[in-house]
Amino acid sequence: MIVTLFLLGHALLLATAGTAALRRAGWPSRAPRLAIAAWLALSASIVGSVILAGLTATTAATRTGSVSGRCYGPMRWPCTPDTFSGAATLAATGAVAALAVAARVLWCLCAAYRATARERRLRLDALALVGRTDTRLGVTVVDHAAPAAYCVPGRHGRIVVTSGALAALDDARLAAVLAHERAHMRQLHHLPLTAAQGLARAFGPLPAFTTARDQIAFLAELAADDAAAKRSGRLTVAEALLALAEVVPAEPMAPALAAGGTATGARARRxxxxxxxxxxxxxxxxxxxxxxxxxxxxxxxxxALSAAVAACCGSSPTTATQPGHVLCRPGCAHPAA
Known part of the structure; x- marks a missing residue:
């Protein structure tokens, strides 16, 4: 149970103090891509700790409890309990909890990626109807008075610029905006964004995952700003952002990433x-x-997990002098491999 308590404490520490420390740190704005990796590692570690805590609770209970059992074949896991003691109840609870958390995470991640892929297809279908291709710039132009630019990422992704943006931006600022959008596509920012959205969906309003989602969305914009600044200069990128700032920002997890989207004022000041x-x-x-x-x-x-596997899935028979796994009563022979 020591390992189980360590894992639960690890998850709790990351979800509280770890999340607060990373959110308040000053270095993420200086290394946004590293910060994105840090937020993903923190979120994955919380989830993994909870799942592994359930598994280790199961193995700890079955190794220390006393449950009678009978043998089945030809499964490698040879015995299952006939009766349930307190240890068996704890073992079953841990296993069910681990399976439930893992299934919830997998379901929500798959749902998030399916939803964003569907939204991207709808956007691309709409652009095929209302947009026109500018071969000189390599973008799709949509006639609209509001200045806006965004990218639809993915295998068939494209960059979209409104006619209002073409009129409002000079060549240098337009080049900065396009460099920003190309950085989004090249660095595959939509993948960690969608993963963060899926985890936030899986665990509801828990601050650790909602904070990770919002921070990753903001850091993705900083990373794209830095890539554009290397090509066009910091001041030019800032001017372009401010020119597009009047556009209502897209949702952080939308399948399209807009240059004038998240926290434009803070990004321009930076x-x-x-x-x-x-x-x-x-x-x-x-x-x-x-x-x-x-x-x-x-x-x-x-x-702990390897010891449990070795105890219950070994090939040597269990005897009264060598009890083996607790779910196997004395004399219960393990089936052959």
Missing amino acids: LITGSRPLGHTRILLGLTAAVAVLTAPPAAAAP
Whole structure:
């Protein structure tokens, strides 16, 4: 049970103090792509810890309890309980909880990706009807007075610019906007955005996952701003953002990513004042920390789970002097491999 308590404490610590510390940290704006990885690692580690806690609770209960059982064949897991004690009840609860959380996460992630893919197809079908291709710029132009630019990511993605944006932006600012949208598509920002949306959907209003969703949406815009600034300059990108700021921003998890979307004023200030990127050493340390947070739960649970598998799925028979797994009564022979 020590491992189970460690995993639950790990999940609780990340969901509370870890989320608050990462949200308040100053370095994510200096390394937005690293920060996106950090938020994904934190969210995945919380989910993984809860699932593994259920599994380790199951193995701990079945190894320490006392439950009579009988054998079945030809399954590798040889015995199941005839009667339920407190240990068996705890084991069943842990297994059901782990399965429920895993199924919920998988279902919501698949639903989120299906929904965004469907929305992208609808947008592309609409653009085929109302848009026209500008081969010089490599974009789709839609006649609309409001200045706006966004990309529809994916395999058949495209960048969309309104006629109002073409009229409002000079060549330099338009190039900055297009560089921003191409960065969204090249860096595949829609994938972590959709994953964050799926986790937020799976766990409802829990602050850890809603905060991760909102932060990843904002960091994706910062990463695209930085990529555009390398080509067009920080001030030019800031001017282009402010020119598009009057457009009502899209939802953070919409299948289209807009240049004038999330927190335009804060992004423009960041570009104007400048932010020194993190050095390679700090980025490497950050990646190491993210990997450590992600791998800590499976590393902690591995010994307990492997011991349970070895006890119940071994090929040697269980005898009265060597009780083996608690779900197998003395003398219950394990089936052959």
